[in-house]
Amino acid sequence: xxxxxxxxxxxxxxxxxxxxxxxxxxxxxxxxxxxxxxxxxxxxxxxxxxxxxxxxxxxxxxxxxxxxxxxxxxxxxxxxxxxxxxxxxxxxxxxxxxxxxxxxxxxxxxxxxxxxxxxxxxxxxxxxxxxxxxxxxxxxxxxxxxxxxxxxxxxxxxxxxxxxxxxxxxxxxxxxxxxxxxxxxxxxxxxxxxxxxxxxxxxxxxxxxxxxxxxxxxxxxxxxxxxxxxxxxxxxxxxxxxxxxxxxxxxxxxxxxxxxxxxxxxxxxxxxxxxxxxxxxxxxxxxxxxxxxxxxxxxxxxxxxxxxxxxxxxxxxxxxxxxxxxxxxx
Ligand code: SAM
Ligand code: SF4
Ligand code: SF4
Numbered sequence: 420x421x422x423x424x425x426x427x428x429x430x431x432x433x434x435x436x437x438x439x440x441x442x443x444x445x446x447x448x449x450x451x452x453x454x455x456x457x458x459x460x461x462x463x464x465x466x467x468x469x470x471x472x473x474x475x476x477x478x479x480x481x482x483x484x485x486x487x488x489x490x491x492x493x494x495x496x497x498x499x500x501x502x503x504x505x506x507x508x509x510x511x512x513x514x515x516x517x518x519x520x521x522x523x524x525x526x527x528x529x530x531x532x533x534x535x536x537x538x539x540x541x542x543x544x545x546x547x548x549x550x551x552x553x554x555x556x557x558x559x560x561x562x563x564x565x566x567x568x569x570x571x572x573x574x575x576x577x578x579x580x581x582x583x584x585x586x587x588x589x590x591x592x593x594x595x596x597x598x599x600x601x602x603x604x605x606x607x608x609x610x611x612x613x614x615x616x617x618x619x620x621x622x623x624x625x626x627x628x629x630x631x632x633x634x635x636x637x638x639x640x641x642x643x644x645x646x647x648x649x650x651x652x653x654x655x656x657x658x659x660x661x662x663x664x665x666x667x668x669x670x671x672x673x674x675x676x677x678x679x680x681x682x683x684x685x686x687x688x689x690x691x692x693x694x695x696x697x698x699x700x701x702x703x704x705x706x707x708x709x710x711x712x713x714x715x716x717x718x719x720x721x722x723x724x725x726x727x728x729x730x731x732x733x734x735x736x737x738x739x740x741x742x743x744x745x746x747x748x749x
Pocket of ligand 1: 446487489490513515535578579606609744
């Protein structure tokens, strides 16, 4: 077990397998911005990702979440899942759901444990506006159904709430998830990356989201399951189903942040808001011994003192450069 300067253990790895996406959500990868995507040779191969996960297991990593960009855009992702599932206790994926109708079954069979699908709206026209592409809401919903049919249980839903965009849908999305037994997480809009023109006024706080929910539902607080749990969790008293809010902006959880993030081109970042990562791709491709790579990563973790969200007010103007979210995954 290795601890950073704030006493946090390394437990989890987020792996971005591609920086590409079939959506261009304005809060992540705005359609009007020119984005220099990685080329194929830049990407870590599935075998390189597997080798790194093997190394990180020795540093304490037990959970891996695969993300992106849109992870299902990467060909044969099930081959990576099959290589990682024997290595970790918890293997999860975050996706916009668009390719799930054709892929959910393969992912489940390859050993994927958990799935989270992002759903920002239940209005077809609004989805096209948010995603910046001519995409169909029906396909996202079919993706959610395909995840259920493939046997993922529970299926989780992520909903980023942005003021003036989808904050009028909090109750509708909650009801949609209750009817289908989906575990919903509302997410406060974050100043992730440098492209989204974020401002505090566009953030709908966890408190506001909860008071909207409480207008219709009786909620009982469940608290966080572990120190590294990101959501404030609640239970609907009538059905017993779970709903949560990820209050990254108004109630940051840096104190329990046990995550490293791997970009698709093989850089390890200690925080979503970092501007520097270590280049593990060149270590892996330089045939460095696994033990030496482990020592370098442990040394990197021991130096870690990132807690951007707790310091947001002070750092907002100062930290001009930072990695984009679609490079290190949300
Ligand atoms: N493409 C996949 C998806 O959308 O689920 C995976 C990658 S995406 C970067 C991961 C999560 O980050 C999604 O649930 C997305 O809604 C969320 N996200 C993106 N930009 C965000 C922002 N500025 N603030 C909060 N959450 C954001
Ligand atoms: Fe793509 Fe996900 Fe970012 Fe939307 S949030 S642009 S779906 S990576
Ligand atoms: Fe972790 Fe950085 Fe987010 Fe804080 S701001 S929870 S340290 S990723």
